[in-house]
Amino acid sequence: MSVASTASYQCIRRNGDVVPFAPDKISVALSKAFLAVLGSEAGGSSRLRDEVEHLTATVVAALIRRRPEGGPIHIEDIQDQVELALMRAGEQEVARAYVLYRERRAAERRAAREALGLAAAPTLHVTRADGSRAPLDLDRMATLVHTACIGLEADTDPAAILGDTLKNLYDGVSEAEVGRAVVMCARQMIERDPAYDKVTARLLLDSIRGEVLGRHVAQTDMAALYADAFPGAIQRGIQAELLDPRLGEFDLARLGQALNADADLQFGYLGLQTLYDRYFLHIEGRRIELPQTFFMRVAMGLALNEAERNDRAIEFYRVLSSFDFMSSTPTLFNAGTLHSQLSSCYLTTLGDDLTEIFDGIKENALLSKYAGGLGNDWTPVRSLGSHIKGTNGKSQGVVPFLKVANDTAVAVNQGGKRKGAVCAYLETWHADIEEFLELRKNTGDDRRRTHDMNTANWVPDLFMQRVMEDGPWSLFSPSETPDLHDLTGKAFARRYAEYEAMGERGELRVYKRLRALDLWRKMLTMLFETGHPWLTFKDPCNLRSPQQHMGVVHSSNLCTEITLNTSDSEIAVCNLGSVNLANHIRNGQLDDAKLAGTVRTAMRMLDNVIDLNFYPVEKARNANMRHRPVGMGLMGFQDALHALGLAYGSDAAVEFADRSMESIAYHAYWASTSLAEERGTYQTYDGSLWSRGILPHDSLDLLAESRGGWLEVDRSTTLDWDRLRARIKQFGMRNSNCLAIAPTATIANIIGVSASIEPTYKNLFVKSNLSGEFTVVNEYLVRDLKRLGLWDKVMLADLKYFDGDLGPIERIPAEVKALYATAFDLDPSWLVEAASRRQKWIDQAQSLNLYMAGASGKKLDTLYKHAWVRGLKTTYYLRTLAATSAEKSTGRGGELNAVPVAAPPAVPATDMKFCSIDNPDCESCQ
Incomplete structure (x- = not known):
């Protein structure tokens, strides 16, 4: 040898x-x-x-x-x-x-x-599960801790972890408590250095292996053990009636050999704990999956209908296990199981009679049961005071039904894994809009409040133009103006003017005229005070929709990134997954070749979801099979900027947002037309913008023509779009829609990158979600501070004292402060500019959170008008922070003893916080 x-x-x-x-x-x-x-x-x-x-x-x-x-x-x-x-x-x-x-x-x-x-150490005994006692195995514990630190020796201290653990043990401690103690001791050190995050994950992994395998196994033995144990794990899941029996038809031995044990070492603590708590399958509380078993099970579930199912399962497994791409939570929950509800989002339109309304609420419950988020279009429901022909009475309006929908979402908790979640949409001309704005207030008649439901304004361009010009605005009941619901652009504006004239002549039962700017200010006030309703724009969503020949986009979804048609016969469905942009940065630039490969595989996985999915209601199956929409997005945008050395608030970052999204879009649309060549086009392709040679960035012309101005969008391109356009003309498209940027909060946690397109929230904070609280330290910042010789106990204390804000820390160079500016340090216009560049390429929309320190009515007015003029289709949460809340006394006290929680410090009542990052009570973040 x-x-x-x-x-x-x-x-x-x-x-x-x-x-x-x-x-x-x-x-x-x-x-x-x-x-x-x-x-x-x-x-x-x-x-x-x-x-x-x-x-x-x-x-x-x-x-x-x-x-x-x-x-x-x-x-x-x-x-x-x-x-x-x-x-x-x-x-x-x-x-x-x-x-x-x-x-x-x-x-x-x-x-x-x-x-x-x-x-004294050998005198400690542990109590085993069967009640017997044995001496504490110090050698094994020391080996476990030292092994967890392999490759991280320069930044970690195994002896410190071991010493702290021993201090927390006592004679007779249970074996399980010993495992938890060593994990908790390592976890407490994460704030000292991000390297401890991986150490903690490896220690947790040892406990998980003990639970799943019935014994503790060293990392060095896992390559052989994964291969040996995988077939048995799948068979156990089938026998327990958790897994689809068809998984047993795969070449399990071959798939077991393909598992990469070293991929387990990528996890951070938050990611692995999240998988353990919420994703791994279990039998009577005992997990039967390890990380790589889990990823292969998902991959197999997505390859069931493939001709070369073993090859495809391995291909899908590799993009998942490498963290290059991650499927959405419902897909991870349910792929390969007997209840394969893999879709993330459902969009519905409710009708205007009791049967239709309660059928819609029933559909909400059925869709929510298996982990689908809901977006409901309530605009057709007649307003308060409208005539009811059947009883010759007056309607109570849409609000009482929204209360029922709110309570239904709370009652159906998605299989115990997370609470049901729904967002109600209402067009801005609906006569109940002013009550709708107040649904989330904590004061007033609680029977007309929805404390758990998200709400969003579906805003026509005509309203925004009236606001810009300080013109009037009129409110109607849809029972008297039913066609407004299905009209967009100039057609909407013409018909709206006709109804206004009818209202002025007294020809409408329900009609109210007010100043557009007054309603706009109330919208912003409620958004500021309650976080709702979100502002989403009807006309960009419709005029740029590839499927406008098939009907109207009446709302977005729970998280405002899906823009699909709905009707009384179709519930729109979207299947999500996200590319990890950070994993595609190599040698200081975007690795386009790798990105193309990842996107090609991801699009195939998403297309497969459509055929494999369990549809709780037939309307959803009908829509998905006809149009085959998917929503591939991205995450790790902030990580990619850090890898490139770019500040989020910079022209270079905006340009990177443009070019990276162009590349993702190009490869996604190419992948879809390649799937069309192999599998055929979607049923309703003829007549779509695709079939007319109009690609998403071309559709900006349609929006500009409709607005007649009020659109300022960069139109630059760098790739050969004519070549792609010709290929689509030849082969068509497999999917009516391909791209949508979702929030990705949980799947980004799993792989350990920044969520979606979010800027850094804080450089040091505690993140709360359904798995508990987790210390988060910006590893890129720590890397650069080490390089400058600035990472020490004093720096850590300063970061804790200033809530992760670098501004007040004098010894940090200005260029480092600029690079690591946090969400509330940024001018929010940078977020809008980057989003505008992305929206150019996306055939759906993006979940765009906006952050504002020292928010005021004037700033909000400017920001949201800017978003509309820049062509954004939707916005998501507004997160505010008082300017004064960042100021602290120069003294030092007990505040150094703990890392602050994720929620910003207490703020004055006039500058409220709406939704803390990953708030465990806010399921739209999960």
């Missing part, structure tokens, strides 16, 4: 040190064992030298077979293999001498521990 062939291996010593793997030390140990039995006179024997050389080669070969990819091997594993080699060679006496030698050395180590004051 040559030295070169073992160069990629290391040896973990018992003290945790990692040294180069040295086969000659195995030879020395074997020689000593033989000499102890045969005597020193045998030392010069050529036969002995040959035997030692042969046994050494046997041991090394066995170790390499167990870990063919290289890496660290623990000294105990090496010595175990020496024992086995001696016994297999028939050298029983020498093997016995070697065992006695190991026992003697173990005793010496125990004595050395006692001399160092650790004599």
Whole structure:
């Protein structure tokens, strides 16, 4: 065995040190064992030298077979293999001498521990699950901690973790508590250095392996064990009636061999804990999945209908396990199971009679049951005071029904995994709009409040033009103006003017005229005070929709990124997943070739969801099968900027937003037309903008023509769109819609990158979600502070004191402060500018949160008008922070003892916070 062939291996010593793997030390140990039995006179024997050389080669070969990819091997594993080699060679006496030698050395180590004051440690006992007691295995604990720190030695202190853990143990502690104690001790150190985040995850992984496998397994053994255990795990899931029996028809042995055990080492603590708590399948509370088993199960579930299902499952597994792409939460929950509800979003339109309304609420419940988020268009429901022909009475309006929908969403909790979530949309001309604005207020008649439902304004361009020109605005009941619901652009404006004239002549029962600017100010006031309703724009969503020949987009979805047609016969469905942009930065630039491969595979996975999906209602199946829309998005945008050394608030970042989105769009549309070549176009392709040669960025012309101004959008391109246009003309498109940028809060947590297109919230904070609270430290900032020699205890204390804000910390250079400016440091216009560049390429929309420190009516007015003029289709949450809340006393006190929670500090009542980041009570963030 040559030295070169073992160069990629290391040896973990018992003290945790990692040294180069040295086969000659195995030879020395074997020689000593033989000499102890045969005597020193045998030392010069050529036969002995040959035997030692042969046994050494046997041991090394066995170790390499167990870990063919290289890496660290623990000294105990090496010595175990020496024992086995001696016994297999028939050298029983020498093997016995070697065992006695190991026992003697173990005793010496125990004595050395006692001399160092650790004599009390062996007196600690652990209580096993069966109630029996055993001495605490300090050696195993030390090995576990040191192994978890491999590759991170420069930034971590295994002895500190071990010492803190021992301080928290007591005689009779349960085995489970020991595992939790070591995880918690490492977790507390994450604020010291982000490297401890991965250490904590690895320690948690050991506990998860113990639960799933029934025993603790070293990372070095997982490559072989994953392959051996995978077929049994799938069969257990099938027998427990959790998994689709068709998964048993795959080549499970081959798929098991494809599992990459080292991919487990990518996880941060938050990501792995989230998977364990909410995603891994379990039988009576005991998990049956490990991370790579989980990803392969999802991949198999998405490959069920593929002709080459094993090849495709491996292809899908690789993009998931590498964190290059991640499917949405419903897909991860349910792929490969007996209830394969894989879609993320449903959009419905409710009708204007009791049967239709309560049918719609029933559909909400059925759709929500299996983890779908809902967007409801309530505009057709007649307003307060409208005539009811059947009873000759007056309507109570839309609000009482919204209350019922709100309570239904709370009652149906998505299989116990997360609360139901719904967003109600109402057009700005509806006569109940002023009451709708107040639904989330904490004062007033609680029977006309919806404290759990999200709400959004569906705003026509005509209203925004009236606001810009300080013109009048009129409100109607849809029972008297039903066609406004289905009209857009200039057609809407013409018919709206006709209804205004009718109202002025007294020809309408329900009619109110007010100043557009007054309603606009009330909209902004409610958005500021309650966080709702969100502002979403009807006409850009419709005039740029590829499917406008099939009907009207009446609303967006729960998170404002989906813009699909709905009708009384179709419930729009969208299937989501997101590319990890940060994983596609290489050598200081976007790796377009890798991105193309990831997008191609991701689009195939998303298209497969449509055919595999469980549809709770037939209207959803009908829409999805006819139009086949998907919504591929992105996450890790802020991480990508950090990798490129770009500040979010800069022209360079806006340009990167443009060029990266152009690349994703180009490859996504190319992938869809390639799928059309292979599988055929979607049913309603003819007549679409695609079929007319109008690509999403071309559709800006349609919006500009309709507005007659009020549109300022960059129109630059860099790729060969004519070539793609020609290919679409030849083969068509497989999917009516391809792109939508979702919030990605949970899946971004899983893979450890910034959510969606979000800027950094804080450089140091505690993130709260349904799995608990997790310290988050900006690893890029820490990296740069280390490079500058500025990362120390004082810097950590300053970051904690100033809530992760770098501004008040004088010794941080200005260029570093600019690079790591947080969400509330940025002028929100930068967010709008970057979003405008992306929206140019996207055939749906994006979940765009807006952040504002020191919010005021004037600032909000400017910001949202700017968003409309820049052509945005939708906006999402408005998050505000008082300007005064960032100011702190220069004194130092007890505030240094804890990292602040995610919610901003207390703010005056006139400058309210609406939704904290990843608030566990806010399911739209999950």
